[in-house]
Amino acid sequence: MRNLKHLHIVGNEMKFIKPFIQYVNSNFDAEEHFFLVLNSNKESSVEMAAYKNVKIAKPFDCKNSFLRKLMLVYKVPSSMVLLLWYFNKAKKIYLHGLFDKKVIIFLYVFKSFSNKVYWQMWGGGxxxxxxKAQSRTLWYRITKKVKGRFSGYVSYLPGDYKLAQELYGSKGEFFEALMYESNTFNEVELNKLNDGIVRIQVGNSADSANNHFEIFNKLEKFKDENIEIYCILSYGEKPWSPGWAQKVIKRGEDLFGHKFIPVIDFMSFEEYLGFLGKIDIAIFAHKRQQAMGNTISLLGLGKKVYLRSDVTSWELFKDIGVKVFDVNELSISTINSCDQQANIEMIKSNFSKEKYHQQLRDLFEGF
Known part of the structure; x- marks a missing residue:
């Protein structure tokens, strides 16, 4: 293999990564970009087989937690060799999120690679x-050293970079970029449902970090109103909270009966935008910046969005003049037309596809 110009290290979040690979291959020189997919599964391998600039690391992940831990005996050393091979070849390396402990250990041992690493920060997790207890652990000290010495930090939230500086002493350059096309504004023709029902979306996935139960408790006082509550539970359940989707369904049905509607079938992007178009209010109670693609799409569609006021996404929207609401002050009234229209215009301006493309070009060509 000849020298690589751009090496992308990605996990198994195909929901974001596959469209990103397609976009890069269609809009930039595909021969200059190579994608190494770690922690994958057999389904993803089949899905990505058509791409010549993608390598799926083996062995595949196993759903059985005991076997997954057992496989680490092989996966850790083999991953080290694989990463060393590709990192040596690459001129510029992009970490699409940094959740993988194998990558953190590798960069702790081979710290000289940090000067060509650009961390695309994913927020939550x-x-x-x-x-206080975690900050005293050896693992946190290792993580702090690794995350603090990269050449570049990529995000569209300046607050995330500030947080990296505070947590890890990061001194590398900040690159503003929307990162994924799902974070851009999409024009959707809305079919208004004038039936008087207020449709409320709680969370964006089956990840327990959505804090579904907390929001259910806040919404319980409205259960006799003309509402429907939707939860997206078709993806995102984490190994450390198995069965969370079923727990959410049981709790939702116990509290709201037929007014609770779990979404358990995965939708295409176009189908999902159509679904968001019917939502009136969305509530995202993550304690870290998450669900930004959903949030941007909903705000661009003129929907009322609730967030925690102590997350970096809240800070971003306030800074650019977008009206969002505090989860601690929930109501089921919809957004007024003045705030709605102002939000749509600000989202169009700040999250356009043209801006996304230019930011990626600047990131890739900025040697």
Whole structure:
């Protein structure tokens, strides 16, 4: 293999990564970009087989937690060799999120590679404020050293970079980029449902970080109103919270009966935009920046969005003049037309596809 110009290290989040690979291959020189997919499964391998600039690391992940841990005996050393081979070849390396402990250990041992690494920060799970106990652990000290010495930090939230500086002492350059096309504004023709029902979306996935139960408790006082509550549970359940989707369904049905509607079938992007178009209110109670693609799409569609006021996404929207609402002050009234129209215009301006393309061009060509 000849020298690589751009090496992308990605996990198994095909929902974001596959469209990104397609976009890069269609809009930039595909021969200059190579994607190494770690922690994958057999289904993803089949899905990505058509791409010549993608390598799926083996062995595949196993759903059985015991076997998954057992496989680490092989996966850790083999991953080290694989990463060393590709990192040596690459001129510029992009980490699409940094959740993988194997990658963190590798960069701790081979710290000289850090000067060509650009960390695309994913927020929740990627930028976590440690508890006092966690901050004393050896693992946190290793993580802090690794995450603090990269050449570049990529995000569209300046607050995430500030957080990286505070947590890890990061001194590398900040690159503003929307990162994935799902974070851009999409024009959707809305079919208004004038039936008087207020449709509320709680969370964006089956990840327990959505804090579904907390929001259910806040919404319980409205259960006799003309509402429907939707939860997207078709993806995102984490190994450390198995069965979470079923728990959410049971709790939702117990509290709201037929007014609770779990979404358990995966939708295409176009289908999902159509679904969002019917939502009136969305509530995202993540304690870290997450669900930004959903949030941007909903705001661009003129929907009312609730967030925590202590997350970096809240800060971003306030800075650019987008009206969002505090989860601690929930109501089921919809957004007024003045705020709605102002939000749509600001989202169009700040999250356009043209801006996305130019930011990627600047990132890739900025040697």
């Amino acid at each position: 990627d930028l976590d404020i440690p508890t």
